[in-house]
Ligand SMILES: Nc1ncnc2c1ncn2[C@@H]1O[C@H](COP(=O)(O)OP(=O)(O)OP(=O)(O)O)[C@@H](O)[C@H]1O
C-alpha cells in the first residue's frame with residue numbers, strides 16, 4: 331500500500347531534497363513551504379502523514395498541527411525541529427504528535443519516525459475494525475440470532491452473552507461477564523470433559539475448526555435444558571483466541587422423541603399386559619374366594635387359619651397389580667370437559683392429605699390466580715396427579731412437604747402443574763427408567779404409577795418431565811394445553 335506524505339518546510343532546497351528521499355522510500359510526496367499552503371494541500375489530498383517544521387514563516391507550527399488534527403484526527407504528524415526549538419517540539423506531543431526528528435535529518439531517525447507513524451495507523455485501523463466487528467457482533471448476537479450465544483475467551487471466561495441467553499438463565503449481564511462458562515451453564519467448577527460432554531471450546535481450539543455437540547445445561551431452577559452447541563473459533567495472529575458458542579435449545583424436541591419412544595414401548599407392553607391381566611383376574615378371584623370360604627370353616631386358633639389369611643392378602647396384592655395393569659393398558663380416550671384447575675387441584679390435594687398425615691408430610695397447593703379452566707378427563711387427570719403426589723409422599727421423610735403448583739406456562743397456550751417434594755430425589759442413572767412400566771424401587775410397588783400417569787398426560791396432548799436432586803427432592807412438571815380463547819377465571 332502506498333502512503334502519502336505532506337512535507338512542510340520553509341526551506342525550499344531542504345524540502346526538495348527530503349521529498350526526493352521520501353519518494354525513493356516509496357511515499358507519494360506533496361510539499362508546501364508555508365502554513366497557509368500546507369493547509370490548502372492538506373485539505374486537497376488528505377495525506378496520511380504530515381512531516382512539518384515546527385517554525386513556519388506565517389504560522390506557528392503547533393497551531394497548524396492542531397488545526398490539521400481537528401480536521402482529521404487520524405493524520406499522523408511528525409515534527410521537524412532545529413536544536414533551538416526543542417521545547418516547542420516537546421510541547422507538540424500534547425497535541426498528539428507522533429514523533430519528532432531534528433535537523434540535519436539522520437536516515438535512521440527518519441525511518442524510525444515513519445515506521446512509528448505507519449504502525450500507529452495500522453493499530454488504529456485494527457482497533458476500529460475490531461470496534462466495528464464488536465458492534466456488528468453485538469447486533470448479530472442480540473438482534474439477529476434467536477439462539478443463545480456466548481463469547482468465551484481461551485481461559486473459559488465469558489466475554490459476552492446475548493439477551494435471549496440472559497433471559498433463559500435468569501441472570502444479568504454483570505453477573506455473568508468474566509465468570510467461567512462451565513460455572514454459569516453447568517453449575518460446576520471445572521471445564522466439561524469426556525466423551526458424552528466434550529468441551530466445545532477445547533475441541534474447536536485443537537482442530538482450529540467449528541465444532542458441534544449436545545450438552546445438558548441447568549437453568550436457575552436446576553431444570554435440565556438440552557442444548558445443541560455450535561462453537562466457532564475466533565482467530566488472532568493465526569491462532570484461536572476466543573470462540574463464539576451458539577446454543578439451540580432442543581429440550582422440546584428431545585422430550586418429544588423420548589415421549590414417542592416411551593409411547594411405543596408402552597403401547598406394546600400395554601397390549602400384552604391387557605391380555606395377561608384379563609386371564610389372571612378370574613383365577614385370582616377364585617383363589618381369593620376359596621381362601622376366604624375355607625377360613626370361615628375353621629377356628630382362628632387353627633394354624634391353617636393364619637396361612638389362609640396370608641393366601642388371601644397376597645392374592646389381594648396380586649389383584650392390585652392386575653387392576654393397575656388394566657388401568658395402564660386401558661387405551662380409552664379421555665372424555666374431556668371443562669374444569670376449573672384451581673378447584674380440581676384443591677380437591678385432589680384434599681384426597682391425599684390423609685395418606686400424607688400418616689407420614690407426617692404436608693401436602694399444599696399453590697395456584698396462580700390466572701390458571702383458569704382446562705379441558706380434561708377429570709377422573710384420569712385426578713389419577714395422574716394423585717400418582718405423583720403419592721410418589722412424593724412416599725419419598726419424603728416426616729416433616730417434609732409435597733406441593734402442587736399450578737401456573738400459566740411461559741410457552742403460550744400451556745398451563746403448568748408442578749408436583750414438588752422435599753424427598754430423597756432420584757439418582758441420575760435411574761432417571762430414564764422411572765416412566766418405564768414395572769420399574770420400581772419399592773417393596774410393594776407395581777412400578778406402573780408413572781407409566782399410567784405418562785399415558786394419561788399424553789392422551790391429553792401434554793408432556794411430563796422430571797428434575798431432581800438427590801437428597802433435596804424431585805419436581806414432576808406436567809404441561810397441558812389449555813384453550814386460550816376459553817374462560818380463564820378462577
Ligand atoms: N417423587 C419421587 N421421588 C423419588 N423417587 C421417585 C419419585 N417418583 C417416582 N420415583 C421412583 O420411580 C419409581 C417408579 O414410580 P412409579 O410410581 O411408577 O411406581 P411405584 O411408585 O414404585 O409403584 P406404584 O406407583 O405402583 O405404587 C419409584 O419406585 C421410585 O423409585
Ligand SMILES: [Mg+2]
Pocket residue numbers: 717720721775779780
Ligand atoms: Mg407410584
